[in-house]
Amino acid sequence: MRSKLYKPSLYFFSFLIMVVCVFPFYWAIVSSLKTGSDLFKVEFIPNTIALSNFIEIFKEQPFGRNILNSVFVAVGTVSISLLLAVSAAYALGRVRFRGRSALLLSILSISMFPQVAILSGMFELIRTLNLYDNLLGLVFSYMTFTLPFTTWILTTFMKQLPREIEEAAIMDGASTFTICTKIFLPLLWPALVTTGLLAFIAAWNEFLYALTFTVESQSRTVPVAIALMTGASEFELPWGKIMAASVVVTLPLIVLVLIFQRQIVSGLTAGAVKG
Amino acid sequence: MSHPSQSSYNKSQLTRSRTRDAWLFLLPTLVVLSLVAGWPLLRTIWFSFTDASLSSLEATQFVGIDNFMYLLDDATWRQSFKNTLFFAVISVSLETVLGLLIALVLNAHFKGRGWLRTAVLIPWAIPTIVSAKMWGWILHDVYGVLNEILLFFHIIKEPLAWAASPDLAMASVILVDVWKTTPFMALLLLAGLQLLPQECFEAARVDGIHPLRVFWRVTLPLLKPSITVAVIFRTLDALRVFDLIYVLTSGSLETISMSVYARQQLFDFQNVGIGSAAATLLFFIISLATIGFIMAGGLKQDGR
The missing domain is CATH 1.10.3720.10 (MetI-like)
Known part of the structure; x- marks a missing residue:
């Protein structure tokens, strides 16, 4: 019943989707390799390759420092939220108790929070705790969105693990802590990788808190550094350098995505479809 | 089981201790979430009824629904x-x-x-x-x-x-x-x-x-x-x-x-x-x- 046009049109659509998805990033790479007046010529394959944009962002600006800041904040956020979320997910995923579904629902709704809704309260809290313009303040505030969703995803993974292994351990008189660390943690490794990656990407990409809770260019994270990059004058954005910086921060993410495709897709869908 | 009453007693005690452990395991997350999400949300709602400005967050006055x-x-x-x-x-x-x-x-x-x-x-x-x-x-x-x-x-x-x-x-x-x-x-x-x-x-x-x-x-x-x-x-x-x-x-x-x-x-x-x-x-x-x-x-x- 399938018409002769089925395969060709399938390939045509796939090609179209691929070009639309990849072209903007390709164009950023091409632009980052051009300097001077070359940047303003439209060439789809660069004639000459110049690395000066890449050198300048590290020399003229604390971009190296910004990358380290982002790594620190993202790793810190991911470690703390995974640690807390595993223990919470055990309780929510393995034990039946009153108020469990209400708790799950409120945790899910916190992850739906508009970030701006707590901005002024968080600003006050961060100043009170003396964490303003401090990377720890960012780790602290990032808990608002990473902790609910890591808890939520890990809970769905926890629920899928078979009952029997836990029952056997209870019969043997193992404590809850032992069950959690010795039995569930090893089984949860793949889920932890997935969840950790998603949390890492979320923290790496975060903008609003990073923009609001830091001032010095030394303490900025990468998204803020890129957004606030200015040229000689206000109206003359250094597009070549902005593209170079964009490529530098996006390449690692794309490599991660290429390696962990499957885990990422399973994590995304566990978080949403099963909700 | 040969002793049904004994086993059900054990079971309910087990359930109780598991429930207690569950809350214990949840506690850190709940504390952190109330601190980073609950408290700032309440403060933001409170600020929305005041004349707070960025320079003087402490000295604010209640202004009702003016804002x-x-x-x-x-x-x-x-x-x-x-x-x-x-x-x-x-x-x-x-x-x-x-x-x-x-x-x-x-x-x-x-x-x-x-x-x-x-x-x-x-x-x-x-x-x-x-x-x-x-x-x-x-x-x-x-x-x-x-x-x-x-x-x-x-x-x-x-x-x-x-x-x-x-x-x-x-x-x-x-x-x-x-x-x-x-x-x-x-x-x-x-x-x-x-x-x-x-x-x-x-x-x-x-x-x-x-x-x-x-x-x-x-x-x-x-x-x-x-x-x-x-x-x-x-x-x-x-x-x-x-x-x-x-x-x-x-x-x-x-x-x-x-x-x-x-x-x-x-x-x-x-x-x-x-x-x-x-x-x-x-x-x-x-x-x-x-x-x-x-x-x-x-x-x-x-x-x-």
Whole structure:
């Protein structure tokens, strides 16, 4: 019943989707390799390759420092939220108790929070705790969105693990802590990788808190550094350098995505479809 | 068991100790969440009833609903409300339709499907700020490559200013958002498609029913739960849009969203009271939308 046009049109659509998805990033790479007046010529394959944009962002600006800041904040956020979320997910995923579904629902709704809704309260809290313009303040505030969703995803993974292994351990008189660390943690490794990656990407990409809770260019994270990059004058954005910086921060993410495709897709869908 | 009463006693004690452990294990997360989410939310709501300013957060006075009255009168706030709704409705609709199309393509069997799925993940993985900047450059009024391409194919007669022009600014924002988030939609819908019972499609194929008819009569109704969940997630996300608009159009009046408005009041104008009121209103709008969705039966409460 399938018409002769089925395969060709399938390939045509796939090609179209691929070009639309990849072209903007390709164009950023091409632009980052051009300097001077070359940047303003439209060439789809660069004639000459110049690395000066890449050198300048590290020399003229604390971009190296910004990358380290982002790594620190993202790793810190991911470690703390995974640690807390595993223990919470055990309780929510393995034990039946009153108020469990209400708790799950409120945790899910916190992850739906508009970030701006707590901005002024968080600003006050961060100043009170003396964490303003401090990377720890960012780790602290990032808990608002990473902790609910890591808890939520890990809970769905926890629920899928078979009952029997836990029952056997209870019969043997193992404590809850032992069950959690010795039995569930090893089984949860793949889920932890997935969840950790998603949390890492979320923290790496975060903008609003990073923009609001830091001032010095030394303490900025990468998204803020890129957004606030200015040229000689206000109206003359250094597009070549902005593209170079964009490529530098996006390449690692794309490599991660290429390696962990499957885990990422399973994590995304566990978080949403099963909700 | 030979001693039923003994075993049930053990069991209930076991249950009790397990429940106690469960709360113990939950405690750290609950404490952190109340500290980083609950407390700041309450403070923001409190600020929205005061005349707080950024320089004097401590010495604030209760002003009742003055800030909310101010917002009702403020043309910029009303504009940001309209913009946000318009942005959410149009972009989520486009993303749903395109996402469904892409999901159907990804679900078909052909060579190079893996490559396509990888390519689709790229826009999703790129930070919003980076995609806003990338597209800002592509859409540049003078040197932008999109104008060049459209001129080359004679689709437009002269370069358009895109993000910089009042007429096209919102369209540009929607374009970039659709590019960035359609893949997410497509992946969610693909997961839904893969869960559908294959027998229905097999039967329809054997009966020689036209594929389009199968799509309308079988695929779409079966996929409805997945579509609903994806639309809810995306709508709630779109209602709080900030990064893209802040960077791509610098929050111009044509594109300002409620989140951008609130932050502007809070930190650019230092009116913490008014900014908090705007943030509180946004919070209630999103809560209402969530409750509405739950009532409409979109989300299953058991969190399966």
